[in-house]
Amino acid sequence: MSKISTSKNRTKRETITQQAAVLFRRKGYASSTMRELAEEIGVEASSLYNHIGSKVEMLKEICFKVAEAFHSHLDETEKNLTSPTQKIESLIRFHIHMMLDDFDAVYVSNHEWNQLKEPELSSFLQLRRNYEKRMTDIVMKGIEEKQFSPGNASVIVFTILSALRGLELWQRHKKNISKIELENTMLQQLLHGILKNR
Amino acid sequence: MSKISTSKNRTKRETITQQAAVLFRRKGYASSTMRELAEEIGVEASSLYNHIGSKVEMLKEICFKVAEAFHSHLDETEKNLTSPTQKIESLIRFHIHMMLDDFDAVYVSNHEWNQLKEPELSSFLQLRRNYEKRMTDIVMKGIEEKQFSPGNASVIVFTILSALRGLELWQRHKKNISKIELENTMLQQLLHGILKNR
DNA sequence: AAAAAAAACGAATAAGCGTTAGTTTTGTGC
DNA sequence: GCACAAAACTAACGCTTATTCGTTTTTTTT
Numbered sequence: 405m406s407k408i409s410t411s412k413n414r415t416k417r418e419t420i421t422q423q424a425a426v427l428f429r430r431k432g433y434a435s436s437t438m439r440e441l442a443e444e445i446g447v448e449a450s451s452l453y454n455h456i457g458s459k460v461e462m463l464k465e466i467c468f469k470v471a472e473a474f475h476s477h478l479d480e481t482e483k484n485l486t487s488p489t490q491k492i493e494s495l496i497r498f499h500i501h502m503m504l505d506d507f508d509a510v511y512v513s514n515h516e517w518n519q520l521k522e523p524e525l526s527s528f529l530q531l532r533r534n535y536e537k538r539m540t541d542i543v544m545k546g547i548e549e550k551q552f553s554p555g556n557a558s559v560i561v562f563t564i565l566s567a568l569r570g571l572e573l574w575q576r577h578k579k580n581i582s583k584i585e586l587e588n589t590m591l592q593q594l595l596h597g598i599l600k601n602r
Numbered sequence: 603m604s605k606i607s608t609s610k611n612r613t614k615r616e617t618i619t620q621q622a623a624v625l626f627r628r629k630g631y632a633s634s635t636m637r638e639l640a641e642e643i644g645v646e647a648s649s650l651y652n653h654i655g656s657k658v659e660m661l662k663e664i665c666f667k668v669a670e671a672f673h674s675h676l677d678e679t680e681k682n683l684t685s686p687t688q689k690i691e692s693l694i695r696f697h698i699h700m701m702l703d704d705f706d707a708v709y710v711s712n713h714e715w716n717q718l719k720e721p722e723l724s725s726f727l728q729l730r731r732n733y734e735k736r737m738t739d740i741v742m743k744g745i746e747e748k749q750f751s752p753g754n755a756s757v758i759v760f761t762i763l764s765a766l767r768g769l770e771l772w773q774r775h776k777k778n779i780s781k782i783e784l785e786n787t788m789l790q791q792l793l794h795g796i797l798k799n800r
Numbered sequence: 801a802a803a804a805a806a807a808a809c810g811a812a813t814a815a816g817c818g819t820t821a822g823t824t825t826t827g828t829g830c
Numbered sequence: 831g832c833a834c835a836a837a838a839c840t841a842a843c844g845c846t847t848a849t850t851c852g853t854t855t856t857t858t859t860t
Contacts, residue, residue: 459849
């Protein structure tokens with residue numbers, strides 16, 4: 405096998421899709437062309453179709469792979485932890501790590517899912533609603549158990565999730581601050597905003 | 603004057619641009635076509651060019667109008683208020699109001715600015731950096747004056763700004779909660795995350 | 801080294817894009 | 831009702847797009 409380099413025992417398909425994520429993040433899905441993607445990989449556009457199905461199929465794979473990562477971590481969290489505070493902290497930390505380690509894919513999943521076609525569009529949204537619902541239930545439990553300050557649980561969840569998205573903006577400033585400091589400052593800010601006793 | 607309805611003593615150009623914001627938000631700038639926009643307005647695509655310069659010029663107007671709104675409010679805030687806590691609260695409230703009252707334009711400004719061409723792209727980014735810098739200075743002052751918990755001021759600002767963006771996700775749930783409750787919950791969550799004494 | 805399979809290529813297709821040009825319709829002021 | 835300007839239309843341009851097709855090159859298997 406030649407032109408398409410497959411580092412880290414990835415398939416060529418995976419290599420291409422991951423490069424697509426980089427491109428989609430930088431230029432947006434609709435503004436990215438197959439010719440651009442091909443050029444970055446070092447091949448002609450038509451050659452890509454020996455490995456991938458279509459442009460939108462790559463987007464689909466990116467979005468669902470990310471969604472499934474979050475879901476399976478949530479499964480683990482609910483299985484292994486009991487305290488709402490611990491659960492929320494675990495979720496926050498996972499979001500931060502995903503954002504730092506798999507930035508392009510997470511970004512694309514967050515911003516370009518709406519370019520999916522049906523029926524993928526609907527099932528993706530279903531996944532999202534599910535995740536938010538389960539997270540909201542955790543917060544509600546935390547409020548009941550007096551671990552969190554009272555407030556509308558949905559608003560709290562959205563505020564947390566949105567703040568975590570802020571890590572997108574963060575990539576620019578990478579150099580000026582360490583991962584550790586970032587993670588701690590953010591966790592402190594978010595948790596101490598909802599924790600009753602500090 | 604006929605087909606293009608100009609409610610609220612807007613010019614036709616403004617009416618078109620505002621409809622463009624709605625479309626750009628729903629489908630993304632690159633995926634929105636002039637023919638679609640024309641159809642929503644009830645006119646042929648070519649007719650739009652009697653009123654607007656080009657597609658990207660509408661995007662430019664949307665983005666800069668929003669940016670200038672935030673900047674002039676920041677000017678007012680710095681002129682009229684002294685306490686960092688008051689200033690930050692004022693900024694947060696303004697963001698919430700803008701997001702609720704001029705949702706489409708703010709959303710487009712947040713998500714599609716990167717589709718601008720030079721030199722607008724650079725000057726838009728300059729505006730953004732300026733705003734963030736001034737806001738960061740306020741937070742730093744607040745930390746110095748022991749009004750805020752210590753922490754990296756930049757991270758705090760990004761966390762706040764990102765959380766405020768969360769109001770985008772909120773539009774879906776509009777019905778289930780009042781503006782007031784939303785604003786208060788969010789402000790409490792954000793402020794009490796950085797305020798030292800509650 | 802021959803045969804089979806995988807990968808890459810160049811060229812072409814059909815559809816859609818923003819935008820322009822020329823013309824016709826509509827509205828306004830005398 | 832006539833002249834002028836504003837606004838809308840139809841038709842087309844030139845360009846870009848994702849994708850397909852048939853062929854050639856490269857790699858793997860026998």
